[in-house]
Amino acid sequence: MVITHNVKGYEEFAKKMEELETGDGNNQVHVLFSGGKDENGQSWCPYCVKAEPVIHDALKKAAENSHFVHVDVGERSYWKDLNCPFRKDPNTHLVFLPTLLRWKSPQRLDGERCSSKDLVEMMFEDED
Amino acid sequence: MSLTLWNSRFCVTLVRRQHATIFTSSASKTIAANSLHHTFSNNYQQQQHRNLTTMKPTNTAVAEKGTSRSSRISADGSTSATGINVPPFNHPHCDRQAMYQQPVRKIKTLRGSYDYDLVVIGGGSGGLACAKEAVANGARVACLDYVKPTPIGTKWGVGGTCVNVGCIPKKLMHQASLLGEAVHEAAAYGWNVDDKIKPDWKKLVSSVQNHIKSVNWVTRVDLRDKKVEYINGLGSFVDPHTLSAKLKNGDRTITAQTFVIAVGGRPRYPNIPGAVEYGITSDDLFSLDREPGKTLVVGAGYIGLECAGFLKGLGYEPTVMVRSIVLRGFDQQMANLVAASMEERGIPFLRRTVPLSVEKQPDGRLLVKYECTETGEIGSDVFDTVLWAVGRKGLVDDLNLPNAGVLAHNDKIQVDCDEATNVPHIYAVGDIIHGKPELTPVAVLAGRLLARRLYADSDLRMDYADVATTVFTPLEYACVGLSEEDAVKAHGADEIEVFHGYYKPTEFFIPQKSVRYCYVKAVAQRHGDQRVYGLHYLGPVAGEVIQGFAAALKSGLTIPTLMNTVGIHPTTAEEFTRLSITKRSGLDPTPASCCS
Numbered sequence: 001m002v003i004t005h006n007v008k009g010y011e012e013f014a015k016k017m018e019e020l021e022t023g024d025g026n027n028q029v030h031v032l033f034s035g036g037k038d039e040n041g042q043s044w045c046p047y048c049v050k051a052e053p054v055i056h057d058a059l060k061k062a063a064e065n066s067h068f069v070h071v072d073v074g075e076r077s078y079w080k081d082l083n084c085p086f087r088k089d090p091n092t093h094l095v096f097l098p099t100l101l102r103w104k105s106p107q108r109l110d111g112e113r114c115s116s117k118d119l120v121e122m123m124f125e126d127e128d
Numbered sequence: 129m130s131l132t133l134w135n136s137r138f139c140v141t142l143v144r145r146q147h148a149t150i151f152t153s154s155a156s157k158t159i160a161a162n163s164l165h166h167t168f169s170n171n172y173q174q175q176q177h178r179n180l181t182t183m184k185p186t187n188t189a190v191a192e193k194g195t196s197r198s199s200r201i202s203a204d205g206s207t208s209a210t211g212i213n214v215p216p217f218n219h220p221h222c223d224r225q226a227m228y229q230q231p232v233r234k235i236k237t238l239r240g241s242y243d244y245d246l247v248v249i250g251g252g253s254g255g256l257a258c259a260k261e262a263v264a265n266g267a268r269v270a271c272l273d274y275v276k277p278t279p280i281g282t283k284w285g286v287g288g289t290c291v292n293v294g295c296i297p298k299k300l301m302h303q304a305s306l307l308g309e310a311v312h313e314a315a316a317y318g319w320n321v322d323d324k325i326k327p328d329w330k331k332l333v334s335s336v337q338n339h340i341k342s343v344n345w346v347t348r349v350d351l352r353d354k355k356v357e358y359i360n361g362l363g364s365f366v367d368p369h370t371l372s373a374k375l376k377n378g379d380r381t382i383t384a385q386t387f388v389i390a391v392g393g394r395p396r397y398p399n400i401p402g403a404v405e406y407g408i409t410s411d412d413l414f415s416l417d418r419e420p421g422k423t424l425v426v427g428a429g430y431i432g433l434e435c436a437g438f439l440k441g442l443g444y445e446p447t448v449m450v451r452s453i454v455l456r457g458f459d460q461q462m463a464n465l466v467a468a469s470m471e472e473r474g475i476p477f478l479r480r481t482v483p484l485s486v487e488k489q490p491d492g493r494l495l496v497k498y499e500c501t502e503t504g505e506i507g508s509d510v511f512d513t514v515l516w517a518v519g520r521k522g523l524v525d526d527l528n529l530p531n532a533g534v535l536a537h538n539d540k541i542q543v544d545c546d547e548a549t550n551v552p553h554i555y556a557v558g559d560i561i562h563g564k565p566e567l568t569p570v571a572v573l574a575g576r577l578l579a580r581r582l583y584a585d586s587d588l589r590m591d592y593a594d595v596a597t598t599v600f601t602p603l604e605y606a607c608v609g610l611s612e613e614d615a616v617k618a619h620g621a622d623e624i625e626v627f628h629g630y631y632k633p634t635e636f637f638i639p640q641k642s643v644r645y646c647y648v649k650a651v652a653q654r655h656g657d658q659r660v661y662g663l664h665y666l667g668p669v670a671g672e673v674i675q676g677f678a679a680a681l682k683s684g685l686t687i688p689t690l691m692n693t694v695g696i697h698p699t700t701a702e703e704f705t706r707l708s709i710t711k712r713s714g715l716d717p718t719p720a721s722c723c724s
Contacts, residue, residue: 027617031564102339105341106338106341106342106344106345107345108345109349110341113349113353116353118351119352120355122349122352128285128341128344128345
């Protein structure tokens, strides 16, 4: 069973990743970065809205005991700031939302590709 | 049949009327929309044909050049072919006139009874380009890729030699080496740098490998995205339309209408004791899990020289062993300048020397015995690493070519000007083909053009002449067109003028870098238009300098045009616009002062 974690903002994200790395360093960690949601649960980022159901559906293809961290990056203005810590972190180097990646691995999908079932499944199933 | 007739009638209309009229014409709007593309492309082709035919007579220089070069090449080919049990297979490879006179062969049975329209064997630069382009033009395509591990167990992912064990890691390590050099120069430019900088091999390897792995991933995403079926398996022919793919979990039989062989090549090992057990090749170097240390690089082709160059720059001690000549196939004056510039940097060259054996000593280091072929003198030395760079071998063996009836030419496959082998529906592109430049962009373009001819009504063929390339030695060498000796062979020494000059890059003065080998030359027609046959450049950022000149050369560059081109000052590329001294004049080609 894939273990899902939901975090909000950079600090929570950084803390969660550290916790996963020290606590469970051997299992795969997939991270989805998407734009924050308003009170109606609607994200300001249209591709994130499109990608979310596809990714959640494909999660069943991910490895047993792997982790899935859904990161709410925050509001649009915070993300659009070029000094946003998500953009600066050498482990994320985020340029697009949404981005789905395997933590500290080459596997990475961004933008519209995150809503392609085929590609998302390919990432979760990838054994390299 | 009726469609064709209708199309041709439509063509006539198109010529007589304005486009707008056609778009708004009320009659059978949908049919028009469907066939418009065809009509336009037919028209476009006719236009292209016209362009080609009109181009020929006015461009006699090109035609002449092509003809004489191709006769030289076929002469070479027949010499090397002696003693090989292959019937003569003469095609007008580089003869542009003959090439364009032949009709492009069309086999376009899409949606046949085969599993695929096209199976590409090999997922390197050429194969991937071909597969993607074929899919984009409506073909059902599978691409096979498989990497056999090296003797020490190195293996890699999709993308072929260039991405994994060739151009990309080579360029990155070259860059690492140049950066080390730059740090030393920085001090002269006023930077306070700790002069005890030291490379971290493991960090470098991991950075390089991380980059490669992300390229592998992007490649796989791209294939999936473009609907190319990627099969991680080793293909071998069962019959001319059937392939057996050896997969991780068993075999799979695949049939296809058309095949493209793009399996590329791998480094050779010399046939001496210890070569395979203790030596490595460029396949292993870029992911080597230990520092290379004192390294013997056997072979002075571009791969050997580039590896020796960046190893030196990273602070290791490479020695280059040369059997006969340096950079075979390149302009030999330039080749010798490259070697001399490396020797000046402290890389020893063991000339006219061949290795005899490699033994592992109790301390783990490697004892290499070698012989000077001139004197017969035997020598030996101890190294940490022995790197074989003695040439590359085409991967024909696993293909089971006889089952398909495809003839191999030693370890390569000969193709005609359509990249077809002797079996009409089996093509080959990239390093596996005989007698063509083994370069990624050549394979990419050849593969793409082939797919367009097969599936997109294109007539355009690959032109293998005047392809620019660069040798990424510490002082880089780039060239396009003919070497001086090839120009002399093709046109005669009396018909060739060589313009040359040494130069001093502005940025070399402050750190007092050696300018001794910064040199450019243009090999040109002596009389008439003074067409430029070849350009050669030794100096910094050589590839960046020569790429644009390659386009100029392909457009028929002449010496007067070059002389009338205003340079960008201060650059090194501008030296090509300042060439005024001919070799024939005997004048001193060493530089005048700046801006004079």
